[in-house]
Amino acid sequence: MKHLHILKIVTFACIVLLCTTSCSKEELNNDEHLAGVSVSLKSATKNLNPVFLDIEAIEVRVKEDVDVPSAWVSLDLMDAGIHNVSGLNNDSELLLVDHFEIKPVHIFEIRLVLGDNNFMDINEVLVSLDIKEKGNATPSNLVTSELERNHLYDISINLDIDESIWFDDNESMMILNPKIYTEIRQFEY
Numbered sequence: 001m002k003h004l005h006i007l008k009i010v011t012f013a014c015i016v017l018l019c020t021t022s023c024s025k026e027e028l029n030n031d032e033h034l035a036g037v038s039v040s041l042k043s044a045t046k047n048l049n050p051v052f053l054d055i056e057a058i059e060v061r062v063k064e065d066v067d068v069p070s071a072w073v074s075l076d077l078m079d080a081g082i083h084n085v086s087g088l089n090n091d092s093e094l095l096l097v098d099h100f101e102i103k104p105v106h107i108f109e110i111r112l113v114l115g116d117n118n119f120m121d122i123n124e125v126l127v128s129l130d131i132k133e134k135g136n137a138t139p140s141n142l143v144t145s146e147l148e149r150n151h152l153y154d155i156s157i158n159l160d161i162d163e164s165i166w167f168d169d170n171e172s173m174m175i176l177n178p179k180i181y182t183e184i185r186q187f188e189y
Contacts, residue, residue, distance in 0.1 A: 035104055035147040037075060038154050039097035041112075043088040045161035049122050050086045051129075053176075054115030058096050058157075061109040061140075072111075075100045082117055085159060093156070104149045110182055111140030112157060118176050120165065129176035134168060139178035152187040 039058050045051070057080070063071035075097045088094055114137045118129040131137040147153060163179040 033103070033149050034101040035149055036099045036152040037097060037102055037147070038095070038099055038152070039075060039110075039157065040093040040095050040155070041083075041085065041088055041157050041159060042093045043085045043159045043161050045086060047086075047162055047165075049120055050084050051120050051161055051165065052082050052118065053085050054082050054117040055096065055112065056080055056115045057113035059111050059113060060102075060107045061111075062105045062107055064108060073102070075102075086161065088159075096157075097155075099152070102147060104147055106144070106146050108144055109140050109142050110155065110157070111138050112178065112180060113138050114176075114178070120174060127174050129165060129174050130168075130171075131176050133171070133173075133175075135176045136178060139180050141180055141182040143182055143184060145184055148186075150188065154185040154187065156183040156185075157181075158183065 037060075041055075043051075055077070057077055058075045059072045060075065061071050062073050065071060077096055078098055079096075083094055085094065114131055116131070118131060119126045120129055121127075129135065141157075145153075158181045160179045160181070164177060166175050166177075167173075168175050
């Protein structure tokens with residue numbers, strides 16, 4: 001009987017020890033050798049007409065030579081497609097990338113990749129915005145920043161809509177050449 005009581009105590013102690021020292025699922029998946037990147041889009045405009053952009057990707061350049069095939073790394077875009085970017089200001093922003101994990105690396109540039117379906121609503125008439133002929137489908141900013149391990153980076157792409165859209169009298173078309181400015185905030189975790 002005495003041996004059974006000791007066995008119960010040892011078993012109970014082992015169970016308590018196992019429960020208090022085991023790792024949670026989050027701790028098992030925590031890779032301390034990566035940096036986390038979030039990207040949001042904000043806009044500034046005085047124009048009252050809604051502008052819709054076809055956002056296909058967010059990419060960062062990690063090689064100094066632009067022509068190297070692996071120079072651009074695509075971040076995991078949360079919601080590709082057409083978005084109304086007119087009302088994105090300090091109070092509201094469009095989250096494009098949420099905590100994308102990337103190896104520590106030096107980034108030289110960040111770019112917004114746009115599709116073909118960009119337009120503006122002028123008095124309930126949708127007017128196509130050209131990015132092929134005179135516009136720019138991949139506006140970018142030089143950022144030259146080092147992404148360090150165990151740090152979170154909040155990248156805010158600010159789009160100046162008023163400076164980005166203009167009417168070409170010769171071609172009789174609206175042109176989209178996005179003027180973007182980038183802010184990067186670093187947090188340690």
